[in-house]
Amino acid sequence: MFLRWFSLVALTLAFHGRAGTFPTKPVKVIVPFSPGGGSDTFVRILQSGIQANQLLGQPFTVINVPGAGGTIGSRRAKGAFPDGHTILNLHDGILSAKHSGQALYGAEAFEPIAATGRSGTLICVSDEAPYQTLAEVLAAARKNPGSVSFGANFGATSYFAGRMLEQVYEGAEFNFVPAGGGAKRFAAMKGGHLDVSTFTVSEYVGFQAGGLRAVALLGAERHPAFPEVMTAREQGIDVDWDLIQYWWAPKGTPPERIARLAAVLREAMATPEVAAKFKELYVDPLFVTGPELTRLIGERDAKVARLSVRQAIELPDFPMMIGMLLVVVGGVAAWRGGRPAAMEAGTLKALAGLGLSLGVYVLALQSGRVAYVFATMVFMFALGAWLMRGGQRRWSALAVTACGVSGLCQVVFTRWLIVDLP
Amino acid sequence: MDPVLLIWIFLGVTVGVLVGAVPGLTGAMVISLSVPLTFGMAPEPALALLVSMYVGSVSGGLITATLLRIPGTPASIITTLDGYPMAKEGRPGRALGLGMFASLFGGLASWLVLVLLARPLADWSTRMGPADMFSLVLFALVLIAVVSRESLWAGIFSGLLGIFCALPGQHPALGHPRMTFGIAEMDAGFRLLPVLLGLFAVSQVLRDVVELNKRAVTIEVRGDSLWLKWSEWRTQLFNLIRSSALGSLVGVLPGVGANVGSILAYGAAKAHSRTPERFGQGCDEGIVASEAANNATVGGALVPLVALGIPGSVVDAILLGALVIHGLQPGPLLFTNNPEIVGVITNSYLVANLFMFVVMMLGARFIAKLSRVPKEILIPVILTFCVVGCYALGNRMFDVWVMLIFGLVGFGLDRLRVPLAPFVIGFVLAPMAEENLCAALMLSGGSWLPFFTRPISAVFLVIALAVGVSAVVYRPRGTSQQSP
Known part of the structure; x- marks a missing residue:
């Protein structure tokens, strides 16, 4: 019964979302590099232009998902729900990652929104x-x-x-x-x-x-x-190569939403504060979208696709070397050391209890179905209660701590530090 | 100095100390997440705030490292070795006092280095090629053998295991994914924070839970003082100077951070000590060396930043980004074009160190009580911070799972009496070693000769060999009872 009501409500909300103008909630842009880097700075300049002039009607938040040359973040964006509320900013690295074998996909895995800015x-x-x-x-x-x-x-x-x-x-x-x-x-x-x-x-x-x-x-x-x-x-050397910043949406994002996002980016580029910042950073205010963008990306992809990565010399195989050393030294250490202390029943119980509560908590967070504050409060209280079972019971202190810490974390991390908590 | 800046510095230091003390939150993470907050500010207060957060966070790690054996930041791993045993003996105040004063000394000493020697040191740091860097890192790796008190072989095993766990992810030279077992999330390997939190925080919590059932010992605070006698400091003076100098020099080198500084200083202090067997059992020298050196690396790391526009550490790379956002051009011209900005950085660094000492001293009485908060309440809090901290690092749940798995690994290793510090040392140093080794080999076309012919590299290799051989051949007293 509850489920039916729930799905009804969800449907109405979804319908409402369709009926209302996009975006209906904050648009998250995934920056696949650390805060403070070149790409991050670039995106944040546009972000401040969008926010200051209220071009989107909803917040435009930057989520940093760094790692492996941008592929961790781009993979996250690739798998995101294609409703235009999650997009990706990634420069020509998306092309080079594919053709060097660092990622199995390239530009074809996304819908391009726009190219904004070019650095010589x-x-x-x-x-x-x-x-x-x-x-x-x-x-x-x-x-x-x-x-x-x-x-x-x-x-x-x-x-x-x-x-x-x-x-x-x-x-x-x-x-x-x-x-x-x-x-x-x-x-x-x-x-x-x-x-x-x-x-x-x-x-x-x-x-x-x-x-x-x-x-x-x-x-x-x-x-x-x-x-x-x-x-x-x-x-006399016919090479023309610069760095262009692109914006991507997951495959299947409705074209009218892509057009809306492109329009917002175009307006942001035109604001005087963004133009001034780009001038300071020597970024050419290039803006390309639509069929012309597809052609541009195709051209650049072909340039990179012709080339391959060439390894100059044979490098030592570290995994092999370290693995073998590990086995040898581990053997010596085991031979020289005594027998390990036996596991007592209490230890196993402690491991099981802690493992279970942590595991359930993290799984709940991962599923994304439970709000962070709620999951954390329950987890803290349950774990604390379990730990107290043998000794003094300090229920009120535990309850206050659980509510306080989970609320504090929620506020600090989402409002202040802009982290994408479930 | 502008009094408004002082308020920002105070705020930054306080936040930094808190963040450093809470396991799960690190300086680099909070600073990088706060950079966007400074967009609306003028460049001067923004930089003052970020620099003082940096100083506070490196210092704050000392608190939990000493009282709970959970290093709040990677920089204070080495502090756990002696800080926790001393606190457990009932002298947490002395351990904190030693650490705080050593932190202040290290910070001030490296401020002098920053102000007086920035230009020549920065030029020297660029002369360190990949071969030299590799030999330096190798030397630090050999110190694993020195740090492993309980058992040499178990220590080396732990270090190798740490190196092994650092291998998955992007190949440091060629960029392709390696040892990922087809799991796409593994393409970036394991990051330091989840591994560190797993090994130290989660495994320590597991240990605590086991001990809870046994109604085990809690730290009894005896009447110990934060303030040490002058005569006691006099015996540490040489150690303080040596550790600060080592920390400053290590800090100047790009990419080599506070943890390496404290490892080197600890190794040097142990090698010079008349009572090396007391290291790891709560001796003054160990705490002093580690804390003086890790704070000194902060000033050292600012040297290439202000002189050349090259970041000396992860946090400095974030500071550089902040400079760019505030319309300043980092680089060798920063000194000439924006001397006031360089002034703000160096002055904030000095004031932040003084404030750090005041904040920590005033808070110490209160902080020391942390070890007496009931574990039933403390454990859920620590775990919550660890989970949210790991997640915030890259907005990924994967990092949280990594932390949990390494928590089990740490607990298991501890049961087998394998020390954990060498694991982290190996884990931190291996990527640096491999990256520089590969770059050096690629530069030389595959020849190993430059490692022996470049003078700096050769010197480090000789020291590494000497230290390694002496650690294996002359077993330190006090470890013999471990051998069968």
Whole structure:
């Protein structure tokens, strides 16, 4: 009976949701990188533009799901309910992750909403290096293949930029070395550990004075901030590669909702505060949507798809080595150590009780059907009561703690720290 | 300094200390989640707030590490080794007092380093290539053997197991997923916080629950004082200076954090001690070394940030993001273009250390009572924070399951008398070691020679070898009864 009522209510709500204008609840945008990173900063600038001008009519919240080069977050978005309330922001990394084998899916697994903003890519060397132009760098990489080290994380977009250069300048071969993010690559170049690497325009603005020299911009025309830096094309190297930020919705999201989201993003881009921030960060205010966007993504995907990841040298097989060492040392330790203490009945009981309460609690949270505050309150009270069974009973203290802590966690984490609690 | 900034610093330190003390919440997590909160603020108070949260969180971990044997942050793992035994002996006040003063000393010493030596040290840090970094990390790994008090082989086993558990996830050099058993959620491997919370918090809770039934000992606070006599500090002076110097230097190196600083300082203190057998049983030197060093890494880590715009730690990477959002361009020009911002960072760091000491000293009387809160109430609270903290790390339930599984692993290892600290050391250091080893090998085209020909690398390798051999050959006194 309850279930029937419940489903009726749910249906009405769903119907209401359809009848009302989208969005009917906060739109969550999954950023598959940590807070404070480049993508996160980018999204939050647009977010503040949307929120300040109330463009959406509902909150626009950022949920960070970092890990594995963005694939943990993109997979979450891929599996989200396709009603437009969960979307993803991910740059060209979505293309490179597929073609380097880090993920089994690429752009085709999503409905593209819009492309917003483009950052130019510069090829840089240390200012103590003998190279003045990209052509000289490539000539050296052709003369002695593998002698020029190129800092880029394997399978990342900058890696593919390097591979594109190799492909166009036949015979040139870089020695690709993983080198982390922009700041780490700058440190490595300054210390003389790397010869060449890529930087975005805003990174270059910051690090230039520390001893970097741009030898080429991988763009269609020279950048207004550095009119002296030649494009690769001007040097006879036909490579055009930059970093575009895209917004994606799960497959099956209704087209009118995608259009609405695209319109909101377009309006946000046009607000003066977003435009000013983008200018500060040297982001070109590109905006593409609709069929033109599909064409753009297809073009860029084809560029990356032609290339592959090349491994230069054989690296030691650590899982094997550590595993074998572990077995040997474990054997010695077991032989030298005494017998372990036997398990008593009390121990097992404690394990079972704690395991059961924690397991049920976490499963309940995972199912997403129980509100966080409620589940936590019940869990704390039940566990505390079970622990008290043998000793003094402090019911009131326990009840106050359970209510207080669960309420506090709910408020702090959802209102203040914006965490996506069930 | 602007009095409004002082209020922000006070707020930041207090929040930081609380967050550091609560198992489940770490500084990096709360700071990263608070960055969006600072968007509406001017850059100066925003940075003051974030820097002081950083200082507070590294210090606050000491409290639960000492009183509950649950390190509140990864930085205080080593503090559990001596802090908890001392508290259990009935001297929690002394343990906290030692830790707080050492934290203050480490913080102030590294502030001096930050103000006086930022430029040369930052330049030195860029000269450390992947080969040098690998050898340094290898040296820290060898210290596992030194830290393992109970039994050398069990300690090494634990360290190897930690290294093994750090292997799943993205290959550190090639980026492809490895050892994920086809589980997509494993593509990012196990993250440090869930593993740490599982091993220390959940397994400690399991132990506590078992002991509850036995009506086991609770800590009886005897009349002990937070304030130590000057003569006692004089004996620690050299230890304080050495640990702070080590912490500052380690902090300067990018990617090497507070936990490595405290491991190195603890190892050095033990190696220099006239009574090494007392380490791990609640000795002053151990607490002092760990806490001075982990606070010193914070100042050290700010060195490359202000001098070159390179983050020296995870938290600094978040600070860099905050700079960008506030329209500042991080990089070598920050000093020239925005000297006032660099000033705000260094001054906030100094004031935050002083406030941290005041806040913790004033709170200590109250804090020490934490160990007397009934376990029946404390345990559900700790577990709730652990669950929500793990979830908040990446908005993923997977991390919570990882924590629970490592809780069982930790409990099992403890039953087998395998020490847990080496596990975490291995787990933290392995990815750094592998990343740098791979990068060095790829740079040299597969040759191992640079590890021996680069002077810095060679020095670290020689020290590592010497320490390793001496740990195996000359067994420390006090461990012999463990051998059959």
